[in-house]
Amino acid sequence: MNALEIRDLVKRFGGLTATNDLSFDLAQGESLGLIGPNGAGKTTVFSQIMGELRQTSGTITFMGEEISTLSTPDRIAKGVSRTYQVPRPFTDLSVRENIRVGLMPDSLRAMIFGTGDTAREGEIAQSVGFATADLDRPASELAMGDLRKLEFARTLATGAKVLLLDEVFAGLTTGEIAMIAELIQDLRQRGFTFLMVSHDLPAMEPLIDRAIAIERGTLLANGSFKEVLADHAVRASYLGEA
């Protein structure tokens, strides 16, 4: 069973077609790169998978169950979650509290009367590379690399097994890129499934099993990273070659 099946996905904003009859699969445990030039519609695809944008037509199936009409929290409860191009931490909350939000059940009763799992908060923080001393640091004090780690931690805390990573290396130093790449490799070995977008192709290449390329929301190529980059249409649109 595939983790994700996207079928005939279309998203129109008035006269603009951002996603154009797009179909692809993501197998369980697979890491798939989604590439394309700026404005190709990569983030729009993510937003539709997460239910932040409702597709004009087409279906999204997660682990064999259609989730096209579910709300974002319901999709996350099924096990799919995303990170954003620009990290969105809760700046006045500590690292621990940021992770706590991801761990919270979507139930008022449980939020009020339930007890938190501080040990689990610490485990998740450590699993993405935070030291114990970092747990009580406010997110506003973190560098970009640590903010990326924090976003990973909060995403993992939701219980997601399929992670959508949007421009995961944006704004990072060389050292931070290596740190995040190592974290992704570690998560791959632990069985997580990835769909990732990055303009840093050399950094992304070792982290993916396969790639798809889109332009103006239309699928251009689907195959191994090398095959996709060698595709004539991809080279024309993405690399500007005639």
Added chain:
Amino acid sequence: MNLRPHHFLLWAAFIALMFAMPQFVGNGTLRTMIFACYLAIFAISWDILSGRTGYISFGHPFLVGIGAYTTAILTRRYGFPVEASIPLAVLFTMIGGLIVLLPALRIKGSYFALVTLAVMELMYQLVPVVRPDLTGGTRGISRLPALTRGAENGYYLAAGLMLAIALFAWLLMRTRLGTALWAIGMNEESVRGSGLSTTRLKSFAFLVSAAIAGLGGAFYAHYLGTITPRAFFDINVLFQIIVAVLIGGAGTILGPIIGAFFMVFMLEWLRPFLPGQERFFVYGLIALLLYMYQPKGIMAIIDSGWAKLRGART
């Protein structure tokens, strides 16, 4: 919930201090403190919604007014005992707020603020003309049954109510729900992206906020004995509530209380020197300077002073 013994000790000391007040101050000061206690209740109510989630409500006087008018109408027009009219006032405030203001929670930022402001102004215009036989029109409703006699008893009631509400809000905000509300104020999309229904969370915060506003409004109406539309559905009431929170410190429990007492007592202290409306100008200037110095309010000044003190000791 991470409660520690010193939390309860601090609360016990605060409660003891509040209840010892009548031994040290006269009836005039007590009456000022009663008003400060009710303003603090309204400020806590506002802070639970707006201070936490960032949805700035300009319609809180509307909620306070529903509570006040409901208990006034029920007791004076229908002969209800206050034991029944006050709980019904809370219920009516929650329902009224739910119907009128809750849909506004779907819109954000200044649009939410403007819709809530419009609702309050609408109430001010409607109350005098719709069923004036019930609302008393522009004259309002007078001779409401008093809950207590004398300044001291009135103070104990107001202070007790304020402390009970503050303690309830403090305990609620220390739960994971409090953290989630706080997180909404910082980044609502990220809260949704963490798998939480923000509509449900905001609705709950709104209902709690409305219940406290209605409860405070009902008790305040019985303390005043007379209510008029201008005493509740008024922009000045709104500003008093918001300024109290901002001066004291939004997103805290003690902040709105400190802000309310600071505001009320400063206006009283200025009265002998500036008996006219000009004292509001001086007061506004002081509030502005304080806000410029520390936008997070007096609580942040206290916190940083406390942190420095602890740092100096270690």
